[in-house]
Amino acid sequence: MNKLVWSIGASDCTGGGGIQADLHTFKDLGADGCSVISAVTAQNSATVSLVESVSEQMFTDQLACLTADMQAKVIKIGLITSVKHVQILAEKLAEFKQTWAVPPFVIYDPVAVALTGEKMAEEGLVELIRTALLPCIDLLTANAGEVLTLSGHALISGESLKPAALKLISLGCQSVLIKGGDFELVDKIALDYWTDGKREIALSSARLTRMESHGTGGILASAIGATIALGYFIEDALVVAKAYLNQELKAAKKLGFYGIAHLGWPTNKTDFPEVVLPESKIGYELDLPGTLEAGPGFASCGTLKLGLYPVLDSVEWLDKVLKLGVKTLQLRIKDKQPEQVEQQIIEAIALGRKYNARLFINDYWQLAIKHQAYGVHLGQEDMDVADLPMIADAGLRLGLSTHGYYEILRAQQLKPSYIALGHIFPTQTKQMPSDPQGLSRLGKYAQLLSDIPTVAIGGINLERATTVWKTGVGSIAVVSAITHADSPKIAIESFNQVIQ
């Protein structure tokens, strides 16, 4: 897999920011790095004494050499001080996007654009960035000063973030992350807001007050780039990068500046941000769409280990596996009208009670409430339309599907009874919009969720069950490994030997 990130920017002789910190961050997170140097800076914790752009020839040749045999999956742009370099870059990025087999994802952290006319930004630079560079950018990561310079919008309240981001998108970039590093909308909270004009994400963390730290915005952008290069979606990359920055800031060392640490992939749950829900104080201030709210949470399953979890499409199947001793199971009937499934749901709930089993009803949450099921399982789309407080008030358990870091953190806010993690391997049972996540990611999620029941799902068969179980998940959900087994009885017994 190509996991190459180019850093296009300036050398920072302190090592705390610029190209040096970018390459360190890429490597630290498991991506590969190359650099295209646009300028060399002489600086320390007290001053920037000299900034010298490289020649146009040197800038162009670096881009050409890398293009010939090291094409990037992600390009991260930092400090560019020369108007000519912006022109070259805009032309080259447009060319890469049209001619490369896989167009690169381009991130721009507009370092120093707020210093127009000073030594780090030539006259005319900002106008050219606005008109020529922004249309080539997939993600602009900007702090309040940079947002003001590029969009003309001052960030004075929560409500002002969305119009500012939309203005920047109207200038041509695909999405914008407004970083809360240099403004505080909510006391002691570092809030980041992202939108692509359709979706909105806000992430909050306790503010880490290390005033002398240096290069943090660039490192956040580099961490996002590295995570995207590893194949994560943008929303997951935003989460991982913020956790990475939190982890690094906590361990920062004084070396002139406070230079942040580089401690590898973040795994400590206290470093991960909270996803801001629409129905929360900050959610209202940001005017986030949707109705999700934290609430008191859902009834517990009474154990972290739900064991083998067959997901089945008929009462006959439920009856068969209950007789074989299964204690967690799901009725999953797809795409029928409620009146077509109500009788089956009634019978399924009665069977679950008879065998004292944890029976979850997929999708049909109103019928599950009406007939007092043990629990309901909902997917991401269902979450937005179902009445979650009503499910909680009725005392039903709730299981939620997730497919990555962002969805996991958002689901966690709702305090469900379990979180499902899918899909782990290729599956024939359901068309999935993304690639399988694999065991390595599953292990990371399981570690992060050690205090809530987890369920792994998707392409899990007997051969794979041992390695799945070793990741620390509390349950393995299967469809075809049971319904297509020559002997469901032997399949269940064999799974139970793995899941002890």
Ligand SMILES: Cc1ncc(COP(=O)(O)OP(=O)(O)O)c(N)n1
């Ligand atoms: C245990 C478990 N995990 C995930 C799913 C998938 O649920 P959902 O995303 O709602 O998709 P459908 O099953 O409705 O197609 C599940 N059913 N069970």
Ligand SMILES: Cc1nc(C(=O)O)sc1CCOP(=O)(O)O
């Ligand atoms: C129903 C379902 N949900 C998934 C998810 O990732 O959310 S994967 C999946 C299908 C699981 O079937 P099998 O065990 O046959 O692969």
Ligand SMILES: [Mg+2]
């Ligand atoms: Mg569903």
